[in-house]
Amino acid sequence: MPTADPAPRPRAQPPSDPAPRGLKAWLRRRWQQWADQRQPRQATQVFTQRNLYIVPSGQGGTFLLVCGVLLLASINEQVNLGYALTFLLGGVGFAAMGRSHANLRGVTLSLQALPRLHAGQSAALPVQLDAPPEGRAALGVQLTWPGEHTVWADAPARGSCAVTVPLRMPERGEHLLPRLRVQSRYPLGLFTVWGYWRPAQTVLVWPAPESPCPPWPSAPGEAVSGSNPGGAGSATPDELREWQPGDSLRQVVWRKSAWRMDMHLPPVVREPQPEQPPKRLLRWEDTSSLGHTEARLSRLTAWLIEAERQAAHGGGRYALSLPGTAVPDGAGQAHLQQCLDLLARWPR
Numbered sequence: 001m002p003t004a005d006p007a008p009r010p011r012a013q014p015p016s017d018p019a020p021r022g023l024k025a026w027l028r029r030r031w032q033q034w035a036d037q038r039q040p041r042q043a044t045q046v047f048t049q050r051n052l053y054i055v056p057s058g059q060g061g062t063f064l065l066v067c068g069v070l071l072l073a074s075i076n077e078q079v080n081l082g083y084a085l086t087f088l089l090g091g092v093g094f095a096a097m098g099r100s101h102a103n104l105r106g107v108t109l110s111l112q113a114l115p116r117l118h119a120g121q122s123a124a125l126p127v128q129l130d131a132p133p134e135g136r137a138a139l140g141v142q143l144t145w146p147g148e149h150t151v152w153a154d155a156p157a158r159g160s161c162a163v164t165v166p167l168r169m170p171e172r173g174e175h176l177l178p179r180l181r182v183q184s185r186y187p188l189g190l191f192t193v194w195g196y197w198r199p200a201q202t203v204l205v206w207p208a209p210e211s212p213c214p215p216w217p218s219a220p221g222e223a224v225s226g227s228n229p230g231g232a233g234s235a236t237p238d239e240l241r242e243w244q245p246g247d248s249l250r251q252v253v254w255r256k257s258a259w260r261m262d263m264h265l266p267p268v269v270r271e272p273q274p275e276q277p278p279k280r281l282l283r284w285e286d287t288s289s290l291g292h293t294e295a296r297l298s299r300l301t302a303w304l305i306e307a308e309r310q311a312a313h314g315g316g317r318y319a320l321s322l323p324g325t326a327v328p329d330g331a332g333q334a335h336l337q338q339c340l341d342l343l344a345r346w347p348r
Helices: 023-038 058-077 080-104 254-262 293-311 333-344
Strands: 044-046 053-056 108-111 122-130 138-144 151-155 160-168 173-176 180-184 191-197 202-206 239-242 268-271 280-283 318-322 325-330
Touching: 053 058, 053 080, 058 080, 080 138, 080 180, 080 191, 122 138, 122 151, 138 160, 151 160, 202 333, 254 268, 280 293, 293 318, 293 333, 318 333, 325 333
Parallel strands: 280 318
Antiparallel strands: 044 108, 053 191, 108 122, 122 160, 138 151, 138 180, 173 202, 180 191, 239 268, 318 325
16 A cells, blocks of 8 residues: 655644633743743753752751751850850751752753653653762752652762653643753752753654444455455465375476476475455544544554554554555554554644
8 A cells, every 4th residue: 555645743842731820820921931941942951050949948947047046045145055056057057058059960861762652641751860970979869740740869979870750641742841840958958959951852642542442443354455365366476395295186386397297306286375364454534423533543543552452463464544644554563653653643
């Protein structure tokens, strides 16, 4: 089956969220626009003093309050040991602030091969975290996509670690990844240091398969147009072998055996090839009863997954036909991925 030009690919968009309303939502959108302009998308992210932020944490605020109370009590009572304790705790706080900022300064983030997933599934995106080149370790690093669970990671000095960060994609299509938040409270939890990374990579989301899988659009024995299963008249010739006792004379190929018999060689017989299972054509027109585009793509996805499952057990190859484009018949995970990629990029 010839393959037509594929349908135009839509531009990748970040996952859509419901538009919030109100002054708070407007301020949040304006802040997000300003932050996005200040930090463009890039394949890797190196954190420096220009893109890291630090504020006292809840424990840090309590710590500062205790230091202030001790200082006021020492001034009021003129207790030298109180001054010493206050200044000692203040020095510890300043040292912790510098160490907290240095824990993320110089850290590099990058993405490995992105998996494909179905709409509504949660994918574990592989993120590689490289420690600062100065020889410091990155400990207690937290990575979080918006609305997802936090994942912890530790990178040894002059080393790296790979961590999978879950992300749920609700809609099919080719999406830009959202902003990844990276933060740390190491070593004492007194200060929160954080930064953001906007990856330039996109993730391809397949349509969610209809469950349970609906019945096939046609009889299982219907073959793909233009195909010819094995048997008489098959495009694949039968194999020839030498005649053996017990072979029928009807299997002898007399034209090819004549010159062999003149040379006192045994004749050759035709060994029929086993009949190939029928091929299946999955068409866009077979889902016309659904109407909605996403529902039709969901049904085609379920059929493709079922066809691949049957093909893995000898059920025959399958093909996909969409308006203006088609995928020739085949089988295997690569063929299934090609079909699902076409459905994922289908215009809305």
